[in-house]
Amino acid sequence: MEIIVTYGPWFIGLALIAGLYMTWGVGANDLANAMGTSVGAGALTVRQAIVIAAVFEFAGAVLAGGSVTSTIRKGIIDPSGLEATPEILVYGMLASLFSAGFWLMIASAKGWPVSTTHSIIGALVGFGLVGIGTSSVQWGQIGSIVASWIISPAVGGLLAFLLMHSVRKLILNQEDPFEAARRWGPYYVFLVGFIISLVTITKGLKHLDIDLGWTLSLLLSAGVGVLTFLVGGSLIKRQKRDQKAEENFRFASVEKVFAPMMIFTACAMAFAHGSNDVANGIGPLAAVVSVVQSGGAIMQESALPIWVLMVGGLGIVAGLVTMGYRVMRTIGKRITELTPTRGFCAELAAASTVVLASGTGLPVSTTHILVGAVMGVGLSRGVGALDMKMIGKIVTSWIITLPIAGAVAALVFFILRALFG
Amino acid sequence: MKTTNPLGKLFGKNPFSALQRHMRVVLACVEEVPALFQALIDHDKERLSLQQRMIFEREQEADALRRDLRRHLPRTLFLPVDRRDLLDLLGMQDRIADTAQDMAGLVIERYMAVPPSIEPHLMPFVEQCVGTCRSMASIIEHLDELLETGFSGPEADEVLTMIGALYDAEDVADEGGIKIARALFAEEDTLDPVTVVFWYQMIQLIGNLADHAEAAGERLELMLASR
Numbered sequence: 050m051e052i053i054v055t056y057g058p059w060f061i062g063l064a065l066i067a068g069l070y071m072t073w074g075v076g077a078n079d080l081a082n083a084m085g086t087s088v089g090a091g092a093l094t095v096r097q098a099i100v101i102a103a104v105f106e107f108a109g110a111v112l113a114g115g116s117v118t119s120t121i122r123k124g125i126i127d128p129s130g131l132e133a134t135p136e137i138l139v140y141g142m143l144a145s146l147f148s149a150g151f152w153l154m155i156a157s158a159k160g161w162p163v164s165t166t167h168s169i170i171g172a173l174v175g176f177g178l179v180g181i182g183t184s185s186v187q188w189g190q191i192g193s194i195v196a197s198w199i200i201s202p203a204v205g206g207l208l209a210f211l212l213m214h215s216v217r218k219l220i221l222n223q224e225d226p227f228e229a230a231r232r233w234g235p236y237y238v239f240l241v242g243f244i245i246s247l248v249t250i251t252k253g254l255k256h257l258d259i260d261l262g263w264t265l266s267l268l269l270s271a272g273v274g275v276l277t278f279l280v281g282g283s284l285i286k287r288q289k290r291d292q293k294a295e296e297n298f299r300f301a302s303v304e305k306v307f308a309p310m311m312i313f314t315a316c317a318m319a320f321a322h323g324s325n326d327v328a329n330g331i332g333p334l335a336a337v338v339s340v341v342q343s344g345g346a347i348m349q350e351s352a353l354p355i356w357v358l359m360v361g362g363l364g365i366v367a368g369l370v371t372m373g374y375r376v377m378r379t380i381g382k383r384i385t386e387l388t389p390t391r392g393f394c395a396e397l398a399a400a401s402t403v404v405l406a407s408g409t410g411l412p413v414s415t416t417h418i419l420v421g422a423v424m425g426v427g428l429s430r431g432v433g434a435l436d437m438k439m440i441g442k443i444v445t446s447w448i449i450t451l452p453i454a455g456a457v458a459a460l461v462f463f464i465l466r467a468l469f470g
Numbered sequence: 471m472k473t474t475n476p477l478g479k480l481f482g483k484n485p486f487s488a489l490q491r492h493m494r495v496v497l498a499c500v501e502e503v504p505a506l507f508q509a510l511i512d513h514d515k516e517r518l519s520l521q522q523r524m525i526f527e528r529e530q531e532a533d534a535l536r537r538d539l540r541r542h543l544p545r546t547l548f549l550p551v552d553r554r555d556l557l558d559l560l561g562m563q564d565r566i567a568d569t570a571q572d573m574a575g576l577v578i579e580r581y582m583a584v585p586p587s588i589e590p591h592l593m594p595f596v597e598q599c600v601g602t603c604r605s606m607a608s609i610i611e612h613l614d615e616l617l618e619t620g621f622s623g624p625e626a627d628e629v630l631t632m633i634g635a636l637y638d639a640e641d642v643a644d645e646g647g648i649k650i651a652r653a654l655f656a657e658e659d660t661l662d663p664v665t666v667v668f669w670y671q672m673i674q675l676i677g678n679l680a681d682h683a684e685a686a687g688e689r690l691e692l693m694l695a696s697r
Contacts, residue, residue: 082475162476222623383478430550430620434482438546
């Protein structure tokens with residue numbers, strides 16, 4: 050208790066720094082990954098991507114990020130054995146943040162496809178095992194989370210596959226694909242607004258104590274969908290048929306129509322990413338804040354303060370603006386294979402899956418789900434060539450991230466305990 | 471700069487655009503063949519030598535593209551079509567350029583006049599075979615559209631129809647080959663035997679242009695039909 054009282058402000062300060070460092074890393078890397086597809090498909094310039102990302106990432110964090118933040122804050126580690134020594138939880142949370150941030154820094158420098166989500170979970174489990182005991186880790190929850198890591202990319206892939214199939218059937222295989230695209234495009238944009246709103250409203254707003262019931266949620270979501278339908282429709286109407294390009298490639302004009310549609314999926318991706326990944330930095334921060342402010346109560350009963358979510362949102366945006374800029378530009382050049390039709394399907398599938406996971410309180414890897422979605426497009430024979438070696442690297446990164454993040458967290462935990470007592 | 475984004479390295483080099491580029495070079499190579507024979511008919515040694523050089527250059531260019539494509543097609547790539555089918559199609563395309571090179575090499579090694587009996591048949595026959603290659607090339611131009619529609623649907627049907635027309639064109643070229651061989655046979659005894667054998671070989675090579683174009687079409691048909 051005394052430690053909490055004495056060093057309380059220090060802990061909050063450290064947690065803020067570590068949390069901001071984590072979210073900054075998330076913004077610089079993860080978000081750039083998420084937005085890179087739209088930039089690569091030529092739907093957005095890097096500058097536009099940053100503006101969209103800033104707005105929607107923040108919105109996603111605040112409106113839909115509560116569930117996952119809760120999971121990370123109190124769903125991984127059961128602190129009930131620490132009533133007498135609440136500072137242990139604080140050290141653990143700080144250690145997890147530093148560990149995950151550190152591992153992210155190394156992975157970025159080396160170009161490894163590491164997931165921020167896996168890093169923080171691995172770190173927390175490492176701390177739990179070492180700092181408290183094996184029984185402190187909520188293995189059931191961990192089990193569901195790991196299962197979701199395997200299932201979510203598959204779901205993203207399946208959704209993308211189905212979307213791609215529908216685009217082929219309704220648009221590409223038609224007599225006049227351009228006209229079909231102009232006709233059906235707005236409905237696809239409706240889907241973007243509708244799905245994201247629906248999942249957010251029904252599942253994501255719980256932490257804001259807003260429960261609207263099914264009918265109202267459906268109506269509101271449909272309303273948002275209609276709004277996107279109208280805006281998307283007007284953007285689509287502006288696209289003129291490019292006769293010259295069509296001589297070379299029959300579907301050039303169709304791709305032109307899908308390009309502005311990717312603006313909406315970019316917003317959805319940013320929103321989805323915010324809803325799931327802000328928790329990686331903010332969850333532990335919220336735990337520390339709660340312990341300190343309650344003078345040592347560790348059961349995390351207090352509600353999640355909104356300002357914590359906002360700090361997270363700001364951190365992510367800061368990371369995106371400072372470093373993500375360069376990352377997106379580089380990625381954009383390398384993803385030219387993902388034409389707007391493909392990119393749209395992949396992003397919509399990925400965003401929907403992530404938002405669904407966020408609503409269910411499951412921390413998932415946005416990047417890996419996007420990869421799953423792209424593979425879904427590939428399985429529908431929509432991509433020239435996919436390098437399966439990358440899949441192998443991703444699986445490898447899973448396997449090494451968890452123990453390494455855990456080990457580093459344990460190490461930092463011991464250091465902190467030694468420093469502060 | 472390095473990033474954690476796996477998406478940048480997830481995509482392999484698109485083999486279909488590479489196939490298209492290869493076919494364009496092959497066609498450019500084959501387009502030089504009519505002038506080769508015209509130079510032979512006109513006894514224009516300078517032009518002959520020029521055509522031979524150009525054909526050789528194009529063939530080497532095609533070879534380089536082929537090697538590059540094969541280098542970027544490791545077994546770890548996931549492709550929308552069978553990898554073996556793709557490589558076979560590439561091989562068939564390349565064989566067209568190789569045949570043109572063989573022809574050019576042959577006339578340079580053994581400069582010979584065109585026997586009078588076959589002279590009226592020669593250019594039409596060459597045009598028929600080169601025309602078959604042109605049809606093949608325009609079919610290959612549809613590869614990007616095929617990729618867009620997932621190698622199925624109306625686009626695939628259209629290409630299958632074009633391949634059918636290609637088979638017909640090859641049949642016509644076959645008949646042309648028989649006709650010109652018959653004309654040579656009629657004159658056989660009045661010519662020196664080595665020249666005769668040489669011209670039979672040349673007729674065979676010209677016909678091979680159309681044969682290889684047809685074989686390439688067959689490979690593509692396999693890729694589409696097995697969907």
